[in-house]
Amino acid sequence: MLQQSELPVDANAADLVVAAFEAPDPVSSSRRSWWRMIPVAMCCLWLLLVIVGALFASRLPIQSPSAVKPIERLRGPSWKHWFGTDNLGRDLFARSVYGARVSLTVGVVSVVIGLVIGGAVGIVAGYLRGRTDEFISWVVDVLLSFPSLVLLIALVAYRGSGLTNICLALGFLGIPIYARLARAHAMTIGGEEFVLAARASGAGKLRILWREIMPNVLPTLSAYGLVSMSLAIVVEGSLSFLGLSVSVPTPSWGGLIAGGQSFIRQTPTWIILPSVVLCLTVLSLNVIGERLRRRFEVGSGG
Amino acid sequence: MNFQPLGSRPDPLLSVRDLTVEFGTKDGQTVHAVSGISFDVAMGETLGLVGESGCGKSTTSRAVMQLPPPTAGSVVFDGRELTSLSSLELRKTRTQLQMIFQDPVSSLNPRRSVEDIIAEPLATWSRGTPKERKAKVYELMEAVGLDGTVVGKRRRREFSGGQCQRISIARALALEPRMLICDEAVSALDVSVQAQILNLLQEMKQRFDLTVIFVAHDLAVVKRVSDRVAVMYLGKICEIAPADLLYAAPRHHYTAALLASIPQPDPTIRPGDVPVLSGEPPSPTDPPTGCRFRTRCPRAEDRCAAEVPELTEHSPGHLVACHFPLESSVAVDVLRRQTDADVLRL
Numbered sequence: 001m002l003q004q005s006e007l008p009v010d011a012n013a014a015d016l017v018v019a020a021f022e023a024p025d026p027v028s029s030s031r032r033s034w035w036r037m038i039p040v041a042m043c044c045l046w047l048l049l050v051i052v053g054a055l056f057a058s059r060l061p062i063q064s065p066s067a068v069k070p071i072e073r074l075r076g077p078s079w080k081h082w083f084g085t086d087n088l089g090r091d092l093f094a095r096s097v098y099g100a101r102v103s104l105t106v107g108v109v110s111v112v113i114g115l116v117i118g119g120a121v122g123i124v125a126g127y128l129r130g131r132t133d134e135f136i137s138w139v140v141d142v143l144l145s146f147p148s149l150v151l152l153i154a155l156v157a158y159r160g161s162g163l164t165n166i167c168l169a170l171g172f173l174g175i176p177i178y179a180r181l182a183r184a185h186a187m188t189i190g191g192e193e194f195v196l197a198a199r200a201s202g203a204g205k206l207r208i209l210w211r212e213i214m215p216n217v218l219p220t221l222s223a224y225g226l227v228s229m230s231l232a233i234v235v236e237g238s239l240s241f242l243g244l245s246v247s248v249p250t251p252s253w254g255g256l257i258a259g260g261q262s263f264i265r266q267t268p269t270w271i272i273l274p275s276v277v278l279c280l281t282v283l284s285l286n287v288i289g290e291r292l293r294r295r296f297e298v299g300s301g302g
Numbered sequence: 303m304n305f306q307p308l309g310s311r312p313d314p315l316l317s318v319r320d321l322t323v324e325f326g327t328k329d330g331q332t333v334h335a336v337s338g339i340s341f342d343v344a345m346g347e348t349l350g351l352v353g354e355s356g357c358g359k360s361t362t363s364r365a366v367m368q369l370p371p372p373t374a375g376s377v378v379f380d381g382r383e384l385t386s387l388s389s390l391e392l393r394k395t396r397t398q399l400q401m402i403f404q405d406p407v408s409s410l411n412p413r414r415s416v417e418d419i420i421a422e423p424l425a426t427w428s429r430g431t432p433k434e435r436k437a438k439v440y441e442l443m444e445a446v447g448l449d450g451t452v453v454g455k456r457r458r459r460e461f462s463g464g465q466c467q468r469i470s471i472a473r474a475l476a477l478e479p480r481m482l483i484c485d486e487a488v489s490a491l492d493v494s495v496q497a498q499i500l501n502l503l504q505e506m507k508q509r510f511d512l513t514v515i516f517v518a519h520d521l522a523v524v525k526r527v528s529d530r531v532a533v534m535y536l537g538k539i540c541e542i543a544p545a546d547l548l549y550a551a552p553r554h555h556y557t558a559a560l561l562a563s564i565p566q567p568d569p570t571i572r573p574g575d576v577p578v579l580s581g582e583p584p585s586p587t588d589p590p591t592g593c594r595f596r597t598r599c600p601r602a603e604d605r606c607a608a609e610v611p612e613l614t615e616h617s618p619g620h621l622v623a624c625h626f627p628l629e630s631s632v633a634v635d636v637l638r639r640q641t642d643a644d645v646l647r648l
Contacts, residue, residue, distance in 0.1 A: 193403040194411045194419075197470070200367055200401045201423035201477060202393040211422065215413040 040291070043284035050281055054100035063091040065098040065251050074267050083273040086256075087263060095251035096274050102163060102245070102252035103281070106236040107229040109167040114174025115225050121175070122182025123213050127190045128205070136179065143176040152235070156244050163246050166239060170232050181224060185217045219296045226289030230282040237278055253278045314342035315481060315513045316366065321375035323358070323365050323537075331587045335361040337537040337594075338375065340613065343481070348507065348514040350528030350545065352521060352560070354583065358537040359517045360404075363483045366515070367399055368392055380480070397427065400474035404486035406466035410458040416443075416469055417454040423476045442472040445509070446502060464495035468502065475506060481513045482506075488523060500527055521564055525549055530619075533557045536583050536594040539613055543620040553616055553627040556595045593625065601626045 053060065063081075069089035076084045083092035125136035155169040189195065190213065198208050233253075239245040240254025253274050260270035323336040336358040343349045351359045365372040368384055377384040382395060403409045410419055420439045424430065430438065440450035446468040458466060467487065474482060484503065488496040504527065507514055518524050524531055525545055532542040533556065541554040552558045559579045581598050584590055590597050596606040605625050613623040 193405055193409040196369060197401065197403065197409055197473065198422065198426075199369055200396055200399075201426055201473070202396045203422070203426045204393065207426060211414075212411055216411070219413075 040287065043287045046280055047284045047288070050100050050277075051104065053097045054104050057094075057097045057101065060097065062097060063094045065090060065094040066249065067091070074263060074270075076267055077269055077273070084267055084269050086259060086270060092256065092270060092273065095256055096253065096277055099251040099253045099256055099274065100277075100281075102240075102250065103233045103236060103254075103278070105163060106167055106170060107233045107285075110170035110174060110232045111225045111229045113168070113171025114178045114228070115221055117171075118175040118178025119182045119214075119217065119221050122179035122184075123186040123209055123217055125179070126183035126186025127209055127213050129187075129190075133183070137183070140176040140179045140183075144180075148173050152239075153244065156239065161239075161244050161247070163250075166236060166245050170235060174228060174232075177228070178221060178224075182217050182221060185220055186213050189213050189216045220293065223289055223292035223296055226285050226292065228289075230285035230289070233278070233285075234282055313345055315345045315380060316343040316515075317376075317378040318342070318362075318366060319376045319378075321362065321365055321377065322373045323361050324373045327587065333586050334537050334589050335586055336365060336372070337589070339534070339537070339539045341532055341539065341542060343513055343515060346511065346513055347529045348516055348527055350524035350531040351515060351517045351534060352519060352524050352531060353534035354519060354560075356583065356586065357534045358586070359519075359534050360485050362534070363401070363485050363515060363517050366483065367396060367401055369401075397423070397477040398479050399481045399483065400477065400479040401483045401485060402467070402470050402474050402487040404489055406463045406470060406490060407458060409470045410466055412458050415455050415457060416448075416461075417450065419458075419469060420473045420476055423473060427477070429477075438476065439472075442475055443469075445475070445506070446472045448472070462495075463491050464499060467491065467495075467499050471499075471502065471506060475510060478510065479512070481515070483515045483517070485517045486519070487516075489518060489520065496523065503527065521549075521560060533560065536589055537586060538594050539623065540595065541620075541622045541624075542613070547620055553620065553622040554595075554624050555599045555601055555626075555628060558628055559598075593623075 057065075067090060069085070071089060072081070072085050073087050073089040074085060075081055075089075078084070081091050081093060083096055086092055086095070121136055121140075125133040152169055152173060155172070156165060159165040159169070195208060195212050198212050203211070236245055236252065237254030237257065240252045241258040243258070245254060246252050256274040257271050257278070260267070260274075264271055319340045320338045321336055321340070322334075322338050325333040325335060327333060339358075339362065341349070351362065353359050364370070365375075366377055366379075366384075368377070371385060375385070379395065379399060384392065384395060387395060410416075414422075417436070417439050420442055421435045424435045424438060429435070440454070443450040443454070448465065448468055453461075453465075458469075461469065470487075482503075487503070488499050491499060500523065503514070506512065514527070516524060516527050528545045530542060531545050531548045533540045533548070533554065535556050540556045541548065541552065543553075548557065549561065552561055556579075563579065579598055584594070584597055591607055592609055593599070593602070593606040593611050596602040599606065603626070609625065611623045611625050613621045616622050616627055
């Protein structure tokens with residue numbers, strides 16, 4: 001489930017992100033003119049907007065997400081209620097902004113869990129090889145062989161729903177994937193001469209893992225992390241939709257979309273607008289993550 | 303243990319005896335990369351190690367460093383047997399032996415600044431305060447011809463191959479080693495840069511009192527830097543001699559063939575005139591019995607298949623592993639061509 005989703009990422013648009021990160025050299029600046037940067041810049045801008053919204057939701061001049069006003073129930077978008085209201089008259093825009101908190105928390109925390117644990121285990125396996133590698137690879141293969149949606153639902157059913165458990169479950173599911181990725185990279189990097197040089201100068205295994213291998217694996221892992229963050233957000237949305245995520249009064253994007261389904265005839269915007277928000281966020285993460293991933297794969301020069 | 307005098311050198315800093323390195327392949331075969339070689343390196347000396355690709359010269363140099371440790375044999379450095387040291391002791395001793403690798407770019411971590419890379423060995427052993435380390439790094443960078451204040455913060459992609467190799471040399475010297483092992487250290491560089499790096503290595507050798515093992519496949523380069531040269535073929539040493547003697551009067555048929563294969567910038571020599579080795583070296587998974595060179599040797603007889611020729615001293619300092627070593631007439635012929643070539647090269 002956490003396999004990379006095949007979003008149609010525009011290769012050219014993705015190419016542009018790189019320009020934002022690299023010092024301009026004559027070739028690239030002539031080839032990548034400024035207007036081709038627009039899509040990527042917009043993705044960054046959108047993410048920034050969502051993050052700021054999630055962080056400072058309570059201080060922004062928006063309505064309360066939980067204030068019930070039955071008189072204004074099931075309104076379409078207006079100046080007062082940008083996204084309209086739900087069946088209890090709560091402001092859907094405010095709920096969407098607060099919902100970003102859940103989505104971003106799930107995305108960030110689950111990715112960090114998977115990346116840190118999976119990455120650590122993976123580079124150890126890839127650098128040390130031998131028995132350690134055999135054992136770790138075996139565990140990773142076992143974990144990967146579970147159908148992940150079933151495992152996820154089982155975990156949530158066993159541990160109960162709620163933000164913490166969702167994060168833990170999604171993070172856990174990510175571990176074997178990061179481990180594999182980190183292992184493969186660590187194997188390549190372990191063969192480079194600078195690692196041999198470090199060994200020759202008497203560096204121990206831990207020091208080599210931390211100072212030589214990890215800094216070279218991390219960029220690739222983080223780029224993949226961005227892509228899989230989008231996936232975690234989608235999965236959380238699906239779980240909310242199934243009622244397996246955060247409990248009812250707390251808004252989350254998936255929960256909003258799920259709540260709107262009974263009223264799709266009266267106020268289709270209830271479903272459409274939060275969906276668009278979710279969609280844009282996932283797309284932005286994918287575009288940026290994909291571009292970074294490609295950059296780190298090709299650019300061994302870093 | 304058999305401590306025969308090898309090349310009759312006093313006080314060897316490094317003594318290698320019966321060094322054997324074998325690797326298992328996936329299909330259960332054994333690669334005999336290095337098969338029982340012995341040599342000494344005297345204090346302050348430069349030993350050249352030559353041979354064609356795959357003859358085990360890099361493997362030998364790495365086995366000396368215990369990276370990875372050899373399958374069998376002994377490596378005595380400064381009176382200490384490296385093969386039996388505990389891993390911490392070995393790590394400590396390794397600081398005395400440093401290595402420079404073939405690929406100047408791959409030798410540097412792409413994600414760390416040059417300063418950091420050169421300081422890393424010092425940081426590993428917590429030598430000095432960060433400030434002292436930094437001063438030392440700048441000193442080293444200056445020694446290898448780089449300005450630390452200008453390039454210290456840069457990463458490897460901003461340097462040329464030659465500059466990268468300078469950085470590798472600075473890093474190798476950071477721990478003030480006594481021995482430097484250059485594993486094809488200039489092979490990947492342009493000829494003009496090669497000369498600069500070779501000069502730098504010579505200079506560093508003088509300045510830091512280094513003993514050097516210089517591994518290369520380029521005979522001209524090895525001749526230029528080495529006091530003595532060991533020629534390897536398929537995991538065995540064929541011949542060890544002082545550089546001048548070896549190039550002037552090779553006694554082993556393989557050495558002679560190698561020297562003859564150096565292109566001569568002389569239009570009167572026609573391609574057919576020089577005896578060239580034919581064929582490929584046999585596979586190290588299944589080396590020939592007896593003398594390993596016999597399958598390509600012009601002088602091979604039945605005895606060569608039956609008996610392994612031992613490395614024996616034929617004249618003072620000149621060791622040859624051959625049942626039928628070359629005599630002086632051929633040697634003189636090679637010598638003549640060599641000097642002609644040198645004159646023209648200069």
